Amino acid sequence: MTTIKDVAKIAGVSVGTVSNVLNDLETVTEKNKVKVMETIKALGYKPNKIAASLSKKKTMNIGLIIPDVSSPFYSDLIKGVTENLDVHGYNVFLCSSGNDIKKESKILKDLVSMWIDGIIIIPVYSDKRDVNEIKEIDTPMVLVNREIDGITKDIVIFDNFGGAYEATDFLIKNNHKKIVILNGPKYSRPFEDRLLGWKASMEEHDLYKKNLVFYGDFSVESGYEMMLKSLNNLKKIDAVFASSDLIALGALNALEENNIKVPDDISIIGFGDIYLSKFLKPSLTTIRRPFYNIGKTAVLMLLEKIEGKSDEKECRKFVIKGKLEIRNSVKRKKINKDE
Amino acid sequence: MTTIKDVAKIAGVSVGTVSNVLNDLETVTEKNKVKVMETIKALGYKPNKIAASLSKKKTMNIGLIIPDVSSPFYSDLIKGVTENLDVHGYNVFLCSSGNDIKKESKILKDLVSMWIDGIIIIPVYSDKRDVNEIKEIDTPMVLVNREIDGITKDIVIFDNFGGAYEATDFLIKNNHKKIVILNGPKYSRPFEDRLLGWKASMEEHDLYKKNLVFYGDFSVESGYEMMLKSLNNLKKIDAVFASSDLIALGALNALEENNIKVPDDISIIGFGDIYLSKFLKPSLTTIRRPFYNIGKTAVLMLLEKIEGKSDEKECRKFVIKGKLEIRNSVKRKKINKDE
DNA sequence: TTATTTTTTTGAAACGGTTCATTAAAGAAT
DNA sequence: ATTCTTTAATGAACCGTTTCAAAAAAATAA
The missing domain is CATH 1.10.260.40 (lambda repressor-like DNA-binding domains)
Known part of the structure; x- marks a missing residue:
């Protein structure tokens, strides 16, 4: 050598x-x-970068911690983070916490001891979390997509409430009144927020009723189940707000099996815009989450922290808005020339 | 500190x-x-791991280079690699070459200078590749999924030929004779191999005809186009072998628009088993690529190289077989009790 | 008790760079 | 030619570990 x-x-x-x-x-x-x-x-x-790092006390490496690297939801986030860090000469350590708080804790310890220059993390939700652990890390850090009570760090999150509100509002504006929500698990913050967004919009038009709410998990199968259940419990549903595209896909299957036409008989709107939504029959109207941008924003915030441009103690919060992708699963109101 | x-x-x-x-x-x-x-x-x-690495001349870090980290095809591979390296105490540097040979070259240089202990790489296909560059790297290395002529390193690849052969054979065994292939790009090795597998099976039953072959790229849109084209060019197609699930999805849409029922009028079989294939209507029969296992195998081979268990100069090749996922898009032969 | 063997502990020398006070060389001014 | 400035090159100290020959301590044998 x-x-x-x-x-x-x-x-x-x-x-x-x-x-x-x-x-x-x-x-x-x-x-x-x-x-x-x-x-x-x-x-x-x-x-030899190792020797240089030791001497410079800087590694030009960033740790990215994701609950599940194989989840299609996060692939655009990974891209947004890696591409934008690359521009600034940083390399990325991608770590998967597997939604396990213990694993996450170990990863954090490892990354700190590797002297990475910064951390971008989608934290694990867990009631066993020791908030101090994250607080005590003084490596620059940005949380993404999930808020944790008691942790004050820079954070960039998606506007779940706003997205759900907008989706529901879109349905209402197009003459739908009886709008069922097929939601994800209770006590999951993002799904709670989506429920709240839906509810806010419904209440605004005096449309809210408790029996319109269904809970499941965010899987295709669960969407299928919830749809069947709602069909059994209720009459004359106008539209379905699915809190996730996967749920919407399951609902779509259930509707088809019952010979209910979308959007002619029932409209459906999804949430999340997975890759295949636009290729479904009918193509799914949904709320797109700009994960690439979320990743990019996180990088920008992190770099400011690293380069000391932002106040050490100050802690900022970025809320990224979704975008309504109008496709063919929602029946549109006829345009009335008098209006 | x-x-x-x-x-x-x-x-x-x-x-x-x-x-x-x-x-x-x-x-x-x-x-x-x-x-x-x-x-x-x-x-x-x-x-401080940096200092330890310098002293030990070992970092416990592995580089994983992927053409596109956001591609859903590779997410299971990433998982297979990270999870199995984690078990052995290694961390993963995930790098995205963006299918750009220059970027790949830079990444390789960076990784080597970071003293990573090993490299797992899905190499970029490019006519501009300097084969020597990879040859000269003496960090342990395993290629994955793509063979490059002139590079002799350990490699683990998917059996595209065998998978296509099996898929076609399945169609033929179920009484389909006129089987169209909707293939990916020409000169892409994996798609060429799939074509060869289809052809081998077709020729074995004297079914091969040149006009059954269609080329496109591996997108939904392209599948749609190819399907329309084949419907125009040919009469009475029995079945479609789509070289990728995305192509199959596009073909499915084209068939539906033309009121052709799957599998009653035409059968269709895909390749790749993306997550949503089983939720399509009809659910798609396809060849599953066990990417998690491919990743795991690559890790095992790499670790042997790192720990000096495998001969330095010896270079092995693992071929991972696919699995036929039988679902509902292929019309099955009636069971004949006499047979 | 003393000699011998075995087990622990020690601390200076790496590892391969960067940094920066100091020195040397070059250029400008007198 | 001499002095003063400016610019470039030098090399020892340092970054925070591991390693390993040598020393010290403990255990065992004589």
Whole structure:
């Protein structure tokens, strides 16, 4: 293994000079620069980032912690984070907590001991969380997508409430009145917020009724079950607000099996915009979550923290709005020329 | 920042002893072990992996290079790699080459200079590839999913030929004769292999005809186009072999628009088993690629290389077989009791 | 008790860079 | 030619660990 010392010796200069060439310092004369570069090439010298990190106390590595790397929901987030960090010369450690608070805790410890320069994390929801653990980490850190009570760090989250409100409002504006919500699990903050958004919009038009609410988990199967149940319990449903596209997909299947036409008999709107939603029959109207942008925003916030541009103690919150993707699963109101 | 020296001083032992405690060396007396552990806790000391790496010449980090981290196809691979490396105490650097050979080259250089212990890579296909560059890397390395001529490294690939052969054979065994192939791009090795598998099976039954082959890219839209084109060009198609589930999805949409019932009028079989295939109407019969296992196998091969268990120069090739997922998009042959 | 063996502990020398006060060289001014 | 400035090059100290030969302590044998 050739080191900087070997290069210095062969090139006939000091190690300091070689280091300066390597780091593009302007103080080196052209003559020496050329000499050093040639020697580097001749020896096949490869700089050692580990040694540099130790000396500089900076690694140019960022840790990204995700509950499940294989989840299609987060792939755009991963992309948004890695691409934007790459631009600034940072590398990414991708870690999967598997939604396990203990695993997450170990990962955090590992990352800190690896001297990463910053952390972007989608934290695990858990009643066993020790809030102090995260508080005590003084590596710059940005939370993403999930708020944790008692943790004051920079955070960027999606506006679940607003998205659900907008989706419901869209249904109501298009003449739907009896709108069922097929929601995800109780006590999950994002799904609670979506329920609240739906409820707010419904109450605004005096449409809210308790029996319109159904709970399940966020799977296709669960969507199927909830849809059947709502069909059994209620008469003449106008529309369905599904708190996740997967739920919507299950509901769509249930409706088809019962020969109920979408959107002619019942309209349906999803939430999340997974890749295949636009290819379903009918294509699914839904709320898109701009995960790439969420990732990018997190990176920007983190870099400010790292570079000390933002106040050390100040803690900011970014709320990213969703976008309504209008496709073909919602029956539109006829346009009335008098209006 | 507290270092191992601070701990040593406060605990009243040498740095060597503290280091031994940290690394679970058995030679330390219980008394000293306790003393050191207490001091570590009291001072809030966090070991520094960077310094340890420099000294040990081992980082316990692995680089994983993927063409596109946000692709749903690779999420299970990522999971297979990260989970199985985690078990052995390794961390993963996830890098996205964006299918760009220059980017890939830069990533490789970076990873090597970070002293990662090994590399798992889905290489970029490119005619501009400098084969020597990869050859010259002496960090242990395993290629995944894509073969590159002229590069002799350990490799684990999916059996595209066999999968396509099995899928086609399944169609033929179920009484389909005129079987169209909706393939991905020409000159893409995996799609070429799938074509070859289909062709081999077709020829075995004297069913092969050149005009049954259609080329596109592997998108839903392209599947839609190819399906329409084949319907225009040919009469009485029995079945469709789609080289990718996305292509199958597009084909499904085209068939529905033309009021052709699947599987009653035409059968269709996909390739890849994306998450939603089983929720389509009809649910899609397809070839599943066990990406998690591919990732796991790659890890196992890599670890053997790292730990020197496998011969340095020997270079192995693992071919992972797919699995036929029988669902509802293929019309089954009536069971004949005489047979 | 003393000599011998075994077990622990010690601490200085790496590991491969960066940094920066100091020195040397080059250029400008007198 | 000499002095003063400016610019470039030097190399030892340092970053926080591990390692390992040597020393010290403890255990065993004589």
